[in-house]
Amino acid sequence: MNKDLTVGRPDTVLRRFCLPLFGSVIFQQLYNLADSFVAGRYIGEQALAAVGNSYEITLIFIAFAFGCNIGCSVTVSQLFGAKRHRDLKTAVYTTIIATAVLCAVLMTAGLLCSGALLRLIHTPDDIFADSELYLRIYIWSIPFVFFYNVANGIFSALGDSKTPFWFLACSSVANIGADILFVKAFHMGVAGVAWATLICQGISCVLALVFVFRRLTQIKTEGRTPLFSAHLLRRIAFIAIPSMMQQSFISVGNIVIQSVINDFGSGVIAGYSAGVKLNNLVITSFTTLANGVSNFTAQNLGAGRLARIRQGHRAGLKLVWALTVPLCALYLLCGRYLVAFFLESPNGTALDTGVIFLRIVAPFYFIAALKLVTDGVLRGSNMMGKFMAATFTDLVLRVVLAKLLSMRFGATGIWIAWPIGWTVATVLSITFYHFGAWRGLREDAQE
Numbered sequence: 001m002n003k004d005l006t007v008g009r010p011d012t013v014l015r016r017f018c019l020p021l022f023g024s025v026i027f028q029q030l031y032n033l034a035d036s037f038v039a040g041r042y043i044g045e046q047a048l049a050a051v052g053n054s055y056e057i058t059l060i061f062i063a064f065a066f067g068c069n070i071g072c073s074v075t076v077s078q079l080f081g082a083k084r085h086r087d088l089k090t091a092v093y094t095t096i097i098a099t100a101v102l103c104a105v106l107m108t109a110g111l112l113c114s115g116a117l118l119r120l121i122h123t124p125d126d127i128f129a130d131s132e133l134y135l136r137i138y139i140w141s142i143p144f145v146f147f148y149n150v151a152n153g154i155f156s157a158l159g160d161s162k163t164p165f166w167f168l169a170c171s172s173v174a175n176i177g178a179d180i181l182f183v184k185a186f187h188m189g190v191a192g193v194a195w196a197t198l199i200c201q202g203i204s205c206v207l208a209l210v211f212v213f214r215r216l217t218q219i220k221t222e223g224r225t226p227l228f229s230a231h232l233l234r235r236i237a238f239i240a241i242p243s244m245m246q247q248s249f250i251s252v253g254n255i256v257i258q259s260v261i262n263d264f265g266s267g268v269i270a271g272y273s274a275g276v277k278l279n280n281l282v283i284t285s286f287t288t289l290a291n292g293v294s295n296f297t298a299q300n301l302g303a304g305r306l307a308r309i310r311q312g313h314r315a316g317l318k319l320v321w322a323l324t325v326p327l328c329a330l331y332l333l334c335g336r337y338l339v340a341f342f343l344e345s346p347n348g349t350a351l352d353t354g355v356i357f358l359r360i361v362a363p364f365y366f367i368a369a370l371k372l373v374t375d376g377v378l379r380g381s382n383m384m385g386k387f388m389a390a391t392f393t394d395l396v397l398r399v400v401l402a403k404l405l406s407m408r409f410g411a412t413g414i415w416i417a418w419p420i421g422w423t424v425a426t427v428l429s430i431t432f433y434h435f436g437a438w439r440g441l442r443e444d445a446q447e
Contacts, residue, residue: 018293052273053121055277066149081303086221091232097227155215182195270350286365324365370429
């Protein structure tokens with residue numbers, strides 16, 4: 001059901017809108033967690049290292065999908081807030097056409113360059129074959145990943161965060177069962193993990209698109225709706241391209257960091273793979289909630305209600321920090337058990353690596369949450385240049401410091417780079433936010 005985010009108390013509106021988003025991202029992360037769990041538990045430590053190694057490259061494709069999601073979502077949110085329903089439909093159709101073209105390009109490039117990319121990040125010979133196999137199967141799922149993300153962005157733009165939650169809940173549970181079936185019963189190894197994910201993503205994507213088009217037919221407009229608009233494509237691209245660049249460069253940075261990690265051997269790779277999956281569960285949760293803040297910001301910007309944007313930022317921080325407390329405590333107190341969950345033999349280098357990683361980054365989740373929510377406001381209000389500046393600062397610091405500190409402190413030095421990058425970039429994001437268009441406006445808590 002469509003929801004107008006420009007009315008009601010911001011705290012209540014955001015809580016009701018964002019909590020299903022949080023549930024969605026938990027189930028979305030179950031895809032990757034299930035892959036790692038099944039690979040590590042039922043195949044072996046090298047399989048876990050192979051899946052984790054390929055995962056850093058798959059994040060490049062996910063970055064482009066994320067950009068399509070955000071570009072469409074912010075634009076549709078603004079049009080929905082402004083009650084321009086005919087342009088809203090055209091924006092959706094334009095995004096779908098552009099996404100199809102982008103998928104074709106990325107699939108071709110991925111299939112041609114998968115081996116070269118794995119060599120580029122110094123993939124050890126003992127996990128190279130499985131890494132390439134997993135990556136090539138994943139590349140065939142790119143259309144499903146992209147169109148599901150676009151559909152999810154459209155639902156969010158219309159104020160509906162519950163429908164994608166149910167899609168992901170069902171498909172994620174199915175994915176866990178399919179992973180175990182293909183690996184344990186059919187003995188398909190790493191390929192079984194990859195095929196299970198592809199099939200479940202495909203079903204989720206098709207169902208989501210069907211529901212999107214049904215939802216669009218319920219929005220009444222006069223006259224024929226154009227299927228494509230160059231003007232709206234430019235408007236979508238203005239948001240999408242910086243978001244793609246942001247996520248892509250983060251992924252490239254992570255690949256550079258992965259290449260540094262790979263020099264420490266498969267034990268460290270496996271431990272990092274388990275630890276970073278748990279870390280990504282938190283960061284992706286924060287990012288998804290921040291996307292909800294972006295939708296809230298964009299709808300209110302479209303409706304000309306700028307004072308509510310500042311209220312939404314404060315409400316978003318309360319929500320995300322409330323989630324940070326238990327997650328931080330969980331990783332600090334139970335990190336060893338969580339990392340061991342992914343390992344066939346939970347001891348030695350792999351276990352120690354994952355635990356140390358979590359103990360270093362978890363206390364700084366409060367800072368990362370502050371940055372991501374603030375970035376959500378910047379993105380939803382079209383302040384893309386400032387959003388990019390803060391993001392690239394974080395990335396450059398993490399990459400450079402990972403290489404430098406690893407020379408002095410070994411693998412532990414790589415993990416120390418995370419909180420330093422988050423802290424400096426957060427200062428920038430907050431500074432940019434305070435100079436937004438809402439500066440100095442009187443707030444009305446009853447709006």
